[in-house]
Amino acid sequence: MTSSSMQANSDSQSKWSSKVGGKPMKISNGMRRVYGVTAALIGVLFFFIIVGVFGLSLAIAGLAVFVLGAVVVCRAFPTERAEL
Amino acid sequence: MDLPLLSAFFLAFTLTLYVILDGFDLGVGILLLFQPTKTSRDHMVDSITPTWDGNETWIIMAGVTLLAAFPIAYSILLPAFYLPVILMLLALGFRGVSFEFRVQSKEHRREWDVAFGVGSLVAALMQGLILGGLMQGVTVQNRNFAGSVLDIFRPLPIISGITLLFGYAVLGAGWLKLKSNESLQHFASRSRQASAPAFAVFFGIACIYAVRIQPGIRSQWASHGTALACLVGLFAIAAGTLTALSGKSRPALPFLLGLLLFVVGISGIALIVFPEIVPFSVSLWDASSSSTSQRLVMIGAACVTPVVLAYSAFAYWIFRGKTPENGWEA
């Protein structure tokens, strides 16, 4: 698992510099892992919010923000160079 | 507004449509067992593939209408016909999945064709059995079924089963004449000439036997003798014509004659059964659910059925004419 994620990371490292819309910036593997873990923790937080741990109104708000965020990410980071 | 009566009409309507529409589907399936050529079998199945699902849906409509409008009859009849209904459902299941599975499997197409044919045959047999069981009468006590699940395996239901088998074969043969190309015309004619007389003969035996064993039927003959005799006569004439028709007749004639046979038969049964819904113990009104339920079913039926018939007819029209030689994908 570690080796494949390392592989993925180094793949993305080269991809990062040539990515459309991305900044050709060098990020160390350590930083990358911190970003990944942070993303995971934010995901967990969203899960707790959406299942209503902090109340219904926050759940609705959290759901809206999550869905909006997902739509934005999907559109802003197209998986094809020539998107539809 | 006699809601039970209206509901009964709708129920009869759905059953009639089912018997006619799925009748030729099952008929083609039965005839499949007698067709040795692979490409001809493909052609036969192709003729019913685009519309079979809609046809079969009418039996669900009938069953659910029974549940909604006459739940007492539903709760009596289904346990009474427990074994044939389940066998029919399993048979229809095999027939239904075979449509798709036979296309997917080139090596085992013949096996799936057998499943298709046997499924159609068993379904037809079971439907006839249930009809016969209905005519024979069902033991009811206190609005519940009180007989044995094996009561259905008696002479009248069995004869009815065989009758319906030949009846569906007649419809299937008529459909094939209408929809298939040159190569199957001869097969269609021969099937018709074999099944039509058999249908008539067994129908006759069933009628006579039914009168013998069920006093309820005897008394209906007594009260509606003329009407029933006319129907029997009409049946005989139509069956005779069907048998005697040459292979060169108009394409739609055998099919239409087959439909006539069924309409006549169903009318006769309706005359005999009415006003009971569980012959000869429970009347329509005794078996009804409350008016609020029947009213909703009637409103829904009145509004939606015309739409259903319209787009169903449209679907048939899209696939009109002779079935293409190489199937629908070519």
Add this chain to the structure above:
Amino acid sequence: MKLDPSILARIQFAFTVSFHIIFPTMSIGLASFLAVIEALWLKTKNPVYLQIYRFWLNIFAMGFGIGVVTGIVLSFEFGLGFARFSQMAGPAIGPLIALEVLTAFFLEAGFLGIMLFGLHRVGPKLHFFATCMVAVGTLISASWILSANSWMQTPAGVAIHDGQLTVVNWLHVLMNPSWPYRLPHMLAAAYLTASFMVAGVGAWYLLQGKHRDFARRTVALGTAFATVLIAGQVFIGDLVYGTMLKYQPSKMQAAEGFWEKQSQSPAPYYWFIVPDQKGQRNRFVLGTPYLGSIWLTHSLNGRVEGLTNTPRELQPRMALVFYAFRIMYCLAMLMFALGVASLWLRFRGTLFNSRWFLWMLVFMTPSGIIATLAGWYVAETGRQPWVIYGILRTVDAVSPVPSQALLSTLIAFVCVYAVFITAFLIFTFRIIRRGPVEAPVYAEASGSIKNAFRPHVLDSPKRLADSQFS
């Protein structure tokens, strides 16, 4: 040995309905997916979309067929196994299902033929309409049947007199208390099922390095839909939970694994229990501290109500409800995690190269089906001992049919359905192994009703070849 007919009737219904639900769940999801794909094809004219359409149409057709025939069984099985239930509930659920047949089944069936076999007979626009009608039909169908089942869970709008049920208010029957939440829950489950199926197969191809265009497109679409859907699903799931807590407290009590009238404070969240229904206690538990209070009472120290709050004879079997719920919930969390992961990987630009992620997608291909089944087991085993909650018990609802008949037909069902699912799986894997076929480049989307009036075959490869050189 005398077998209890009510147990046999229950097992038979449970088996047939569990088998059945797999297929409509797939069909509802795939039908809408196919509609989206066909819309994308018509809009972009990109042949990869036609490829995707034809590939999944094959699998959809098989699944739909099995769904239909196993569904017919159910409409009669009410009477076959549970005649007394049918007699009582017929007036309420009968019309609902009748309307389902009228407005949904006929719609699907009527247009399915055109959808599957009409690609050459009608223009692309009419064909797209047919696809949409099938998708709409599945949606309408789900609405009616969920209403009927929800009525069994939270009955409303009826008056009982002399053991007979009369409907007094149809709006209350249709929009009973649990329906507004259970319907979107089921729909989201169906769409999630399709999303993960589609993404999983695409991921498999990416891992093999085959059919790249097809695979990228389906993984992108599948994960995008799945991410949005799972967020909505866990939100709705919590609402369903709250509703059922109010109307069927015994179900949720059984679902969480607590026996005591008031659990300890703070309450743990149990992942694994060995319940002893006779002794009304757990022999062994494994849980995460605090999490029970957090998730179940939305506070840090709330107490959870246990199953002993319900009288013994009205208790559902805890083992069934608990584990069904855990399976569904854990899969939901896994789906959510994958959704978040997919967003992250998109952001980094490595959605298609991340091998661990792709393997997870492959592993999760059937997750929607398993989660849906588990959820239904929560719903139906948690409803026991009632068949109409608070009105009719399951044991009182059975048909006057002997155990031998029930047992023999149960065996028959198992054997026949085994054949169906084996064939389905074999053929599906074959389709996947073969991969998407090169789709013929179709002529301009000039379809109209006008074309439907011409009875010749449109766009056959021969005609295309001829027209290209004319």
